[in-house]
Amino acid sequence: MGNASSTLTQYDIEEVQEHSDNLFSQQEIVSLYHRFCQLDRNGKGFISADEFLSVPEFALNPLSQRLLKMVDGLNFKDFVAFLSAFSAKASMQQKIEFQAILVASGLASMRPIIFKVYDSDCNGKVAFKDILEVLRDLSGSFMSDKQREQVLSKMLHEAGYTTESSLSLDDFYKVLCNSTLKMEVEVPVD
Known part of the structure; x- marks a missing residue:
């Protein structure tokens, strides 16, 4: 192998x-x-x-x-x-x-893996700006900066965090579990 x-x-x-x-x-x-x-x-x-x-x-x-x-x-x-x-x-x-x-x-x-996508500065924490950068990459011009900030603020608030929070892995897990985010890939079988 x-x-x-x-x-x-x-x-x-x-x-x-x-x-x-x-x-x-x-x-x-x-x-x-x-x-x-x-x-x-x-x-x-x-x-x-x-x-x-x-x-x-x-x-x-x-x-x-x-x-x-x-x-x-x-x-x-x-x-x-x-x-x-x-x-x-x-x-x-x-x-x-x-x-x-x-x-x-x-x-x-x-x-x-997923945590590392968001923790671009590799400091072991995910800040509002880190998540915002990924959201910006994903949404492109389909959303304004203000819309992205509103969506993210609401998502963090629903999980009990603020835009000032730095999320550890456990915190990050809690936020994602409260969201409807899908991270899936299908493997075609020959």
């Missing part, structure tokens, strides 16, 4: 399935492996940022630059684990708490 050109054994599939909290079926893991091999054009056993950007849906995603920091250098096992955070089968808690390993840096990141 270290080299993208090798084939998956039943043991490999089960290991990857367990590593991703059994959020993907064996058939989905095999499909993901084929997609991983297509992306790993050089057969290095990991996917670089440039290879991720070759996926039009990823490159066009307004959060792609934030996500690139987390996905550059993922091997297959960690690629599936990363995607499992976006599985329709994952609970909101799993989506927020799921850990990503940044292979390129050689260090395991201790902050969950």
